[in-house]
Amino acid sequence: MARQYLDIPVAPADLAFGLMADFDADPHPHKVSLIAGAYRDENGLPWVLPSVKEAKAYLEKNPNHEYLGIAGSPTFIKHAQSLIFGVNLSETIKTHIASIQTVSGTGANHMAALFLAKHLRPQRVFIPSPTWVNHESIWTMAGVPHEEYPYYSSDTHSVDMGGMLNTLETKAELNDVVILQACAHNPTGVDLSKAQWEELVHVIKRKNLFVVFDSAYQGFATGDVDGDAWAVRYFVEQLILNAESDATHPGLCIAQSFSKNFGLYGERIGAFHLVVPRHFSSQGAQSELMAIARSEYSNPPRFGTSIVQTVLGDDHLRSQWQEDLNTMSARIKKMRHELRRRLEKLGTAGDWAHIESQIGMFSYTGLSRQQVERLRNEFHIYLLPSGRVSICGLNEGNVDYVARAIGEVVGSE
Template sequence: MGEQYLELEVTPTDTAFSLMAQFEADLHPRKVSLIAGTYRDENGLPWILPSVKEAKARLREFESHEYLDIAGAPEFIKLSQSLVFGPELTTTLGDNIASIQTVSGTGANHMAAVFLAKHLPPRRVFIPSPTWINRKTIWASTDVAIMEYPYVAPHTGSVDIEGMLSFLEVTSEPNDVVILQPCAHNPTGVDLSRSQWSQVADIVHKNRLFVVFDNAYQGFASGNVDDDAWAMRYFLKQLMLKDNPQLTGFCVAQSFSKNFGLYGERVGALHLVAPPRFSTHGARSALINLARVEYSNPPRFGAKIVETILADERLRIQWQRDLVTMSSRIKDMRGNLRNQLSEGDTLGNWSHISSQIGMFSYTGLDIERVNRLRNEFHIYLLPSGRASICGLNGNNIEYVASAIRQV
């Protein structure tokens, strides 16, 4: 029947955006949103990075509204490669890296999923449990089977490295895709140590897996972009840049939403790295063809802001200071919340609040307590108990801690 689309069931709304709509409609004067991964200042207001503000001022006379190339702005792409891998490794890669500008990190992840499903192809994709709320939706748009690997040990709140390694070693097979986050893991805020990254690399090598790094928070974990890129550069040096490379390749899905505060500009990139004995020209042409089908040309203005900052030494230094400002305030809020919960009569150990890193905290609050926080105190978290620490400030943190103690 030609009218089958009229019989489609209503697709469930996205949980995060549905909660944000509820929050906006809530008229309570003390409501608090700990939902979205968007940075807020001490007054709870959006913060335009000083480096971004100056870059925009420089671009006032920039009047071009012409299409970018399908692959994106060449200088932006080169600078984004260098941000991920560093200048020396980027130069070493030469033709072994294929990059295109994407519609932020979601677009980069989706492009990777569609490209790999067609051209690798994997039997399965392994995603961490728990994970970013949109990841399953992205991979469900392909025919690749989705499996979850354990990431956090429930009783300790730390990385379940033994469970993760054992599951991947026994379950995966060559060309399967594994999703890894190099820093500031969403939603847990729990990152692998460097020794644990080495262990993961061993399993990836042994089972010949294809890694997709979801690089959404570079600079937000430690405040240092090079430290936060360590895992990606380690995989490149240890498993790719060798006479006998040990991987068939890997991808990096890169977002500039968080670390530049350009949430609505949708700035991202996808980088496909191949072993030295291969060229990526064919793969790049396939990525360009995919981009042409999906959106033809990526957005210009946000990418120009990033390009302006990364290409200018003074602006880049200011941007690095901006990262420290944001990451430091988040760390302070973590410590403050932990102290208030620990000093009160709240049940449980809250040390994980301050030991986690990045925008989010996996609080350990179950769905019943999360619902009570929303219904009784107008404090909004995701059902998983994930809280955006960016939503805390000196004006609301005592209220939030008091509410948690009461539920």
């Protein structure tokens, strides 16, 4: 028999990570990176949250390097549930939740895809256009075809509610999966209003669609942990608690990341929560999630989780963490304001109000591919070709330079 070789074509490099490498190699003294989804302080440096620093000091005195169980730390899981569902709601639905610690938000999305591909067997997964780049890859790897639903209107700089509802109404079928970002939508920074979430839940309910909430920015988005979880909690109430009969909706799930709200990007801390219908027990689902975890990575990392549970389990550290969230979200808001103000003062062509009205880490500027290229080639300012900028990369030291450069490539009124 002829010998087989693994003749594998080279996969395209990841866009954001490739750009970051180009930025690192650029020797220009005024270069600016607006690529990465990671917080930077007013000096452009990574920031270790004071609450995290304190928790780490405690853990160093009380080390534990043992394996965690397959589902992760039970204390962490309890905190993760209370954070996303709120204390009361998580108590009410506790027998209907299957939860597992994951390898950050990405791992939680991956867990959703694997579990649902096997047990729900959707025809398709509907992902927003645009969305976080990994949604498509994760579901493709799980063997589920994807379809995009319109999310953003670049004319109005707001949610394309008509396009979104129309696509779901006309194309989605029973048990298809719909990915929704819980808050601070990446990459647009534009979320649904409460009235729009209410409109959407009716369609989801009537058509029996299965929602995966991707929650990567709770607390980081606005500083308000409960406010940022409003949509998730509302959907749980509407789909699970207020379900009229036993012929209920199939449930929903949440992929929760702790990267941004704790500034713990490298520790890979996350959780996956599956909420099953009221008349089901979650035990079977829990055992299946654990079987997936066991075969993939055996058990999740301990250190980052210990930091998070130490912070959330201590009144003093928790209020420090709230302050840290306020610090991060307030600085981002300020930078949005400063960039908009400068663009307007320079008479830059166009309307720049959206820079300030969008929320969270990213702004969808509306800059064209050519303008993005000019920013990079002429000014050494790096952002994604879609025109997405990470507002965290701005500070008092570079916002003037960035505004002037945008002014140059866009032109004036």
